[in-house]
Amino acid sequence: MDGKLIARKPLPGKEVSQYNIAGRKLATYKSISAAAKKCGIHVSNISFVLDKINLSAGGYVWRTKGNIYRGALAKIPRGNEGKPVTQYDMNGNKIRTYGSTRQAQHETGIASGSISAVARGKLKSSGGYIWLYDGNAKRIDVEKHYASTYERIQRNSKSVAKYSLEGSLLKTYPSISVAGKEEGISAKRISSVINRYSKSAGGFLWKIT
Numbered sequence: 001m002d003g004k005l006i007a008r009k010p011l012p013g014k015e016v017s018q019y020n021i022a023g024r025k026l027a028t029y030k031s032i033s034a035a036a037k038k039c040g041i042h043v044s045n046i047s048f049v050l051d052k053i054n055l056s057a058g059g060y061v062w063r064t065k066g067n068i069y070r071g072a073l074a075k076i077p078r079g080n081e082g083k084p085v086t087q088y089d090m091n092g093n094k095i096r097t098y099g100s101t102r103q104a105q106h107e108t109g110i111a112s113g114s115i116s117a118v119a120r121g122k123l124k125s126s127g128g129y130i131w132l133y134d135g136n137a138k139r140i141d142v143e144k145h146y147a148s149t150y151e152r153i154q155r156n157s158k159s160v161a162k163y164s165l166e167g168s169l170l171k172t173y174p175s176i177s178v179a180g181k182e183e184g185i186s187a188k189r190i191s192s193v194i195n196r197y198s199k200s201a202g203g204f205l206w207k208i209t
Helices: 032-039 043-049 101-108 112-119 142-156 176-183 187-194
Strands: 016-019 025-029 061-064 085-088 094-098 130-133 160-163 169-173 205-208
Touching: 016 032, 025 032, 032 043, 043 061, 043 112, 085 101, 085 112, 094 101, 101 112, 112 130, 160 176, 169 176, 176 187, 187 205
Parallel strands: none
Antiparallel strands: 016 025, 016 061, 085 094, 085 130, 160 169, 160 205
């Protein structure tokens, strides 16, 4: 069943099957690279949607061996996919407006889910382009686009405190990434301490404030 699929990173050379949205199996390829070459869809786009629920690339659903697709995507209301979406290059120049993210996917090979994620502000870009819903401007301010994303990340970031091994508060940082950069410790190691997977990082204790 599609609802029980668990997305996982495909192994190199792993066999993949191509389905149409209705659920009919069209072909099986010996690898993602072979499928991409045959169908004219970028490897990264197939990899992005492989075995993921309700995502497609190039107008097709992609599954690894043993994960059978039964047409569930065709039964789901499209919601935002019916909204016009505009494609901009990374310099902010308008390229084209599509009737929906589904149409954009069919014509560019970029997954509709990732296009929608950019248009909703969840991602910065997808497929080397910036995507906006109802984008009427012929040119957008790319710096402003990226700044708004940065500001949103900063708002959602939690401050983190550094303690000595004896428990004395030494310093507070606005986020884990800032702490890692200034202390020369990877953010992943600091997060590991905060989540109690590790006792310390860089010789210090770390806690979310």
